[in-house]
Amino acid sequence: MNPIVPLNLPRTDLQLSRKDGEISVLCIVRRKKIRLTPEEWVRQHFISYLSKELRFPLSRIAVEKSIQYAGLTKRWDIIVYDADFKPYILVECKAPNINISMDTLYQALTYQKEMQGKLIALTNGLNHTYFEVDTGKQQLSVIQELPAND
Numbered sequence: 001m002n003p004i005v006p007l008n009l010p011r012t013d014l015q016l017s018r019k020d021g022e023i024s025v026l027c028i029v030r031r032k033k034i035r036l037t038p039e040e041w042v043r044q045h046f047i048s049y050l051s052k053e054l055r056f057p058l059s060r061i062a063v064e065k066s067i068q069y070a071g072l073t074k075r076w077d078i079i080v081y082d083a084d085f086k087p088y089i090l091v092e093c094k095a096p097n098i099n100i101s102m103d104t105l106y107q108a109l110t111y112q113k114e115m116q117g118k119l120i121a122l123t124n125g126l127n128h129t130y131f132e133v134d135t136g137k138q139q140l141s142v143i144q145e146l147p148a149n150d
Contacts, residue, residue, distance in 0.1 A: 003041040005096050007125035012048035029063045038095035042125035043077055046093060055149040056080050076111045082118075089146060090117040094124040105129075109140075121146060 003023065015026035016036065024033040025040060028047045034040055043063065050056045060081040066073050078091035092108040094100065100122045108120050112133060120131040120140075131140045 003036045003038045005038070005041070005125075007042065007045050007096065008127070009042075009045040009049050009123075009125060010053055012045055012052070014044055014048075027063065029058055029061050038097065039077075039093055042096065042123060043093045045125060046091060046121075046123055047078060050078070050080055050089075050091075050146075053148075054146060057149075060085070076108075076115070079115065079117065087115040087117040089119045089121055090115055091121040091123065094122075096125045098124055100124055100127050100129055105131075119143070119146060 014028075017024050017026075017033065023036040025036045025044055026032070027034045028044060028051065047058075047061060047063065050061060051058055060083075062079050062081070064075050064077060065079065066075050076090060077093040078089075079087055080089035080091070082088040090108060090112055092104055092111070094104060098104075104122050105120075108122060112120055116135065118133055120133060122129045122131075130143045130146055132143050133140060
């Protein structure tokens with residue numbers, strides 16, 4: 001699958017390069033070249049959306065960090081920290097051809113249990129679903145959009 005497809009996110013200028021037939025992208029956060037997969041295409045566009053549209057500083061965005069959960073090493077896609085550097089938004093990215101499903105939500109909730117973010121975003125670049133987490137009531141509420149950084 002060609003990773004470069006139109007997405008339902010604001011257009012962003014990414015630094016792409018090609019070597020030996022493989023396309024790489026300079027990660028906006030990690031500042032290193034990453035193999036451009038369909039999921040990475042979505043991830044980079046969503047990072048740009050968080051930074052440019054919602055005004056979260058890149059210094060408060062982390063990408064593909066490992067966590068330990070139930071004896072397993074898991075990786076979440078994007079986490080946005082609040083001003084106190086506590087987890088605020090947990091983002092799970094999928095390739096555009098992968099539907100956002102209950103399995104995607106369960107995956108994010110597994111990470112959420114460990115990270116304790118306030119918001120969850122699920123995206124495949126075409127469809128986006130956002131949730132607010134009330135850990136006290138153990139409830140999820142669908143929200144229409146992610147709040148901008150104030």
